[in-house]
Amino acid sequence: MSTASEMAQRLAREVEAVCRHYLPHGRREGRYWRVGDVHDTPGESLYIRLHGAATGKWADAATGEHGDLLDLIGLNRGLDRLAEVLDEARAFLGSPRALPEWHREPAAPVGSPEAARRLFARSRPLAGSLAETYLRNRGIPDVRKYGSLRFQPRCWYRDADDRLARGPALIAAVTGLNGGLTGVQRTWLDPSGGGKAAMPSPRRALGHLLGNGVRFGVARDVLAAGEGVETVLALRTILPALPMVAALSAGHLAALRLPPTLRRLYVARDNDDAGRRAAERLGRRAEALGIEALVLAPVLGDLNDDVLAFGQAALRAHLRAQLAPEDVARFWMGGGWRGGA
Template sequence: MPSQAADLVRRLARNAEAVCRHYLSNGRREGRYWLVGDVANTKGRSLFVRLSGPDHGKGAAGKWTDAESGQHGDLLDLIALNRGFHRLRDTLDEARMLLALPPDALPPRQDRLPAPRGSPGSARRLYAMSRPIADTLAQTYLHSRGITAASLGEPLRFYPHCYYRPDEHSPTETWPALIAAVTDLGGTITGAHRTWLDPSGRDKAPVDSPRRALGHLLGHGVRFGVADDVMAAGEGIETMLSLRMILPALPMVAALSANHLAARLLPAGLRRLYVARDADRAGDAAMASLCHRAEADGIERLVLSPGLDDFNEDLRRLGIDALRAAVRQQLDPRDAARFLA
């Protein structure tokens, strides 16, 4: 992290409650934490921000986690997600305005120190230590979700003893986990998503937040295929894998949450974008935001809507034939002929 960004993180953390009141006004303070629904300021208690603590390290002020989505980060990350910024410069300018600091240009890039926990470097190490999902609990889990034709190669892997810590005051546990690489438009791994699994492989692990991500997610995602002129984007890995059961040649990306779907970076040369929405308020908001950005870039937008809550539920409850028939009606006829299995 550039030195000026690190300094802003410290200054924001020292004013963490004021930052929360400004961006997360639908939340409230409870003890040492600010509680709210998510980074978009939805009412609820899923996201918690630490309001006091040291400047860095364990228990640092300003660190936040969304227990439902697995998102986490510092207050700069929160501002970027809340405001939908895609460039670090915009986020830093916003933070300076909040702190009433003069604007300043970003310094030139410098050599980085060894990667801290939760960084892209940590994500790359975890992915490298994992193994292909063939004949593992990860494949068993996907089969239990009706996903029987998932790629056995990248970006999905399996790690048998993945660390899990419920919160900073609890001991570390280990559970088997489905690991997914999060990559940028160039294919560089910027993060990793973990789905902790029950030892039977037939469900997620019985923990409070069985899905979490680490590294840099903003604008990136879990990619299935290389996007060219047409692609699909949605929230969850299982949602996109369900669509891939019937559209195996259509490039897809799972953004991992509604907020990250809204912030998706779109590749150059893209002509048509399918947005696979989840049937809830957050899904509708993310879909509208991404479609608006695509429209501004001159990209044709088409929305794929599930019959139930999401496409994995459609696959499991309605069956693959019903899913195929429903999606066919929503595809451009050219893409139905080109991609539909």
């Protein structure tokens, strides 16, 4: 049975036939086959080398994807397992070149909510992943219960030299008020799990973020909102029954859409000028809608910094004084913190 390397070499020897079969909307331009993307959308973003030492290698300038012809076939056919990709490649190499048209999922526009949905669907649960290790190292335990967070071991990005690369990333689902996924935030991680990857902008968004956020729990009358996922999850370690949302930036926090049933909003602000301005703007918007707005202020840069520096007990004591008394009884005690601070 052929190995993946041997199969990729066999495909490379028939690279133009591979292109004409899987990417018929493309065209030959000199040493390359040009097409819009791996799903055969018309365009020029993706190019496959037809000659030379790198024959069969391809890259998509718009998405950052790249690889060999096995990678291309797997993405084109929506195959997740190597065994399935190899079976497809063998079928191609052993069949006449004029094959019937296969049904393919329509291509998702680059940067669209559909592209975000596909990335989230291809990602894994947090259990046992590098993303789980990263969050635990940020002082956030019990992360496996959060369905809005997943792990992608090979997420595309451009490095400091603008070269295409892949690395492990925490994937956070961004949803609207109706629960529909509108985007994702990708946080690339250091392979040790001790922090974010050493790269330009290790956090990058995909899809539609404005007004939406990464949600933990379903908000009805009371909600807590903050900027970063780690900030909100640090707060959730103290108030696990309180619904929360991470807007992912100060600007997006200020523009967050609020549920029509909301009567009280807690804003877990960052301790900088942008964070203070965002909290003020969101608070004014909430109050104009008849929603009481209360600020949860950190001691250090944000609540995640606080829990790492001082521990959960100190953060509980710091936050309790900032909560409405009825919410202490409802969410504090309901979250399991009985007795003491």
